[in-house]
Every structure is written in C-alpha cells, then in structure tokens.
Amino acid sequence: MEDPLRQRYFEDFAIGDRFRSPSRTLTDAHFLFFAGMTGDAHPIHYDDEYAKGTRFGRRVAHGLLLASLTAVGASTLGPVLEASIVAFVEQTTRFLAPAFIGDTLSPEHEVVGLERRRSAGLLTLRVTLRNQRGETVLEGQHRYLVAYRPTT
Secondary structure, X not given: OOOOOOOOOHHHOOOOOEEEOOOEEOOHHHHHHHHHHHOOOOOOOOXXXXXXXXXXXXXXXXXXXXXXXXXXXXXXXXOOOOOOEEEXXXXXXXXXXXXXXXXXXXXXXXXXXXXXXXXXXXXXXXXXXEOOOOOEEEEEEEEEEEOOOOOO
C-alpha cells in the first residue's frame, strides 16, 4: 500500500488524480475573523437585518473566504508537496452558489494539467468546493510549479 504522506514530485502526478480534503462547517466566527483580517466589512457578511433584505435573505460568506478553503496548503496535498512545491503561480475562481453559516463545505483537487518546464513542472489542478447538499459552490483552477524528483 502506498504511503499517503510520501513526498510527491512532479513525476508522481497523473491526469485525473483526485485529492479530497476534510470538510469544514462555516460558523459566525469564520465570517467575523475573515472580515477583521481582510477589512471586508460589507454588512451582507455580518449584519442579519441587512442580509434579510438581500436576494439571499441571510448572511452570505465572503467569496475570498470560500476560495481560501481550496488552498493546497490546507488540503491533503499540503503534506505531500512540502518538499517539492516551488510556487503558487495562478488561480481562477467562479462562484456558482452562495454559502451560509452552517453550511459544510468539502474541497476537492483534481489534476487536469501537467506541463514540463525547464526547472520545474507546472501542475494544474481543478478545484471544487461542494456543500452538504452536493451543490458546487465554487470551481476554478490553481497552477503550481512543482520540483522534479531529485537525482541521487
């Protein structure tokens, strides 16, 4: 059986590899901490009365809070890329559905591109974030430079 924590290098990935990470349930603390950390204090994120008058009818999560839940460093990929990740180079994100306090969100990463470059490989991952009802809340791509396996 393969060691799930074994370090991976560019050559160790294949198109279609999938990595699921533990789910997280959004709380009021997530909303308030994110607003405090970023300065994004739009009332739709923290004011129940204001949010009741919007199309959502209740407070909605910050888009960038949702995007941060797909960070590779916070995923099951983080430990296996610790020795090989060179740089996070690009991100795209599409928000498809709102997320609310109490929603449980599950991130997934799928290898969709592998491009050999001179000093490191370019790993492209499709990222998705689904809620407890199976609805896709967010989709996008991340691109990382990943080192080649060292020669011994």
